[in-house]
Amino acid sequence: MNLEIPKKLRPIVEQARLVAENVFRPISRKYDTAEHSYPKELDMLAALLDGMNEGGGRASASHLNRDDGARDPSATTKNGGNMIGVLGMMELCWGDVGLALTIPRQGLGNAAVAAVGTPEQKERFGKAWVAMAITEPSAGSDSAAIRTTARLDGDEWVLSGEKIFVTCGERADAVVVWATLDASVGRAAIKSFLVPKGTPGMKVVRLDKKLGIRASDTATIVFEDCRIPKENILGSPEIDTKKSFAGVMKTFDNTRPIVAAMAVGVARAALDRTKEILGRSNLLGRDARPGPNANAVETELHRLEAELEAARLLTMKAAWMADNGIPNSLEASMAKAKAARVANEITLRCVEWCGSVGYAEGELLEKWARDSKILDIFEGTQQIQMLIIARRLLGKSSAELR
Template identity: 60%
Template sequence: MINLENPKKFQGLVDMTRQVSTEMFRPISRKYDRAEHTYPKELDTLRALLEGMNEGDPSGGVSASGGRSNKQQTGNVNGGNISTVLSVAEACWGDTSFVLTMPGQGLGNAAIAAVADDEQMARFGDKWASMAITEPHFGSDSAAVKTTAILDEETGEYVLNGTKIFVTSGERCDVVVVWASVDPSLGRAAIKSFIVPRDNPGLELVRLEHKLGIRGSDTAQFALVDCRIPKENLLGTPEVEVKKGFAGVMQTFDNTRPMVAAMAVGVAKASLERTFELLKEAGVEIDYDKPAHLQIGAAAELLRLESDYEAFRLLTLEAAWMADNRKPNSVNASMAKAKAGRGATEIALKCVELCGAAGYGEDELLEKWARDAKILDIFEGTQQIQLLIIARNLLGKSSAELK
């Protein structure tokens, strides 16, 4: 049974991350929101600090990479996934874009942690890995990948060709985890993930995107042109199992979707706390001992938003806890991501509304949080895709039966 309180052993981690958010992220948040595509050099100092801490405790720092569950552990486990969502939520209380551009903590690291073998972990476990899935002709339908990876038997290398868009931290990372098909005639079952070094001459940076929010994080488009990588850079098995589909590469999302939900938890928490402070300064008191309908409108609305926040915070912790305890969490991860992404967007926008001119101006970070929140309802699978995954599971339908 999941305990609804944060595990006490991670309280130090939560406190440390809040300190980082307060003293480092918040003070420079607006600076890099305005200076889009400029790398936040302050994060290098944080990376050095975290590397020093992680030498003694692998779960001891702000992380965006997800955790590996220990197969040998028994009983209730609060491990890497729980520590990740707790630290990510506190870090996004400071600034979401900095979490996405944290050196060594890209979304591709979750794919490596979930699928890589020991040899690959030794080579790439400490690299900053971004994730390249989306292509110009599709968004959430990951099975529509057209990028190819054809094995050259003579050299023992895969040759990748295709175009990838919306690659988070694509310019700054060390390696890119690329989704590609080893045989397009076999459909989605042939989709595999490959680790491509960022300096590979066949991986060409086309452009960096200008965005509504998370401007402190770069978002890149790449062209893969006869991009050659060793066959040992394939994540998972090279065999194509048609009956199994592409469940192997999709396993990555069971780790990353709770993490994105945790980002939403952090943004929502920041918005609620600041709105509470601003309403109090304006003379609006929230009485937690009195029913919402007996309080003034602004107080009642804030109470409603706080209850919604608590719901998706607990869903996020549940999905992460299930991953730590090796329980199938695909549906729970989708529930957490769908509820948190939608909820955080609504909360951030409502908080801007409740605070009026203060919420809309650049003197406060509320308007920035509202812009940052929207992406959390979109990437790693839109809310609509999450609801489709949940519906298929509840109704016992396949992807072909329920589209």
């Protein structure tokens, strides 16, 4: 694995940084204050991404694809949609996490369709904005506790249940809904379904107010005898207790590195800005290297930069493995756990170091501290990631290690 940013990907990274600096940063506070207002400025960006993809580019969530076949050791190492996704997201979230989350047609549901969708589903929903609906009032970190049901009635699936904390649930064109075919079977019966917006029986009942990422809408959606075509199931409808619900969980192997990249981006933003502020106050020396004469702030700053670099490399490794057909569930959870925890620590510490300046609305530091917390919660909490990592390292099943 090459630890440097691949040369062919550098133009995309540079473009993402320009978007972060010239589009996201100027409107960041505006949409943090006006929660639930749609950022119309993102329409142009979405159109640009669409044009790049139609021209053969791979700059969207719909290209977070993977090949789980055995990799030929002699094959050339490649950097594809996953690596492009994490590198671009690091830069975008240097600008604003909430805005990055609400770019049209870049939802987590798009990544799910890319990961496990059929060619026909990718054709139908390839240009749609697809959200992801997993969490329920009684099923948060434990996805296997899902109680939303799906039953087959002729040529249609009938969905019933409630989903909460659906990112872009109101704005998206469709939603990937996790539901159980048979609650008595457990994890193996959990499947995911594509539900287009406006389908009878599907209703957005509430938009939540949040601590951070306010530019992104978060919805509660109720399904009451919601009927969708039989072919709208993602993956196989067969219940295989040997495979558990590994099929739907594949989505996380693609999306957790993306969340880790978000954490790396916002943490880097906080460190960059803090060094500017402290530098003006002469609290930082001119030598960037740690040494015996470094003060307490400089010493801690260097430690956190090292932690962030470790998170960045873990994130790149998880993406690289996905691009090269190497199973990456362990690495995806490691990257997500490390990056999210580091981002929380860095953004809060930066607010502390900058005192009243960092705590005030005149600076984005306080916003970044609020935004970063969600990255340690959604797509699997810190505790869930540590549990997954332990199971993988010890070779334990979910039943053996809870």
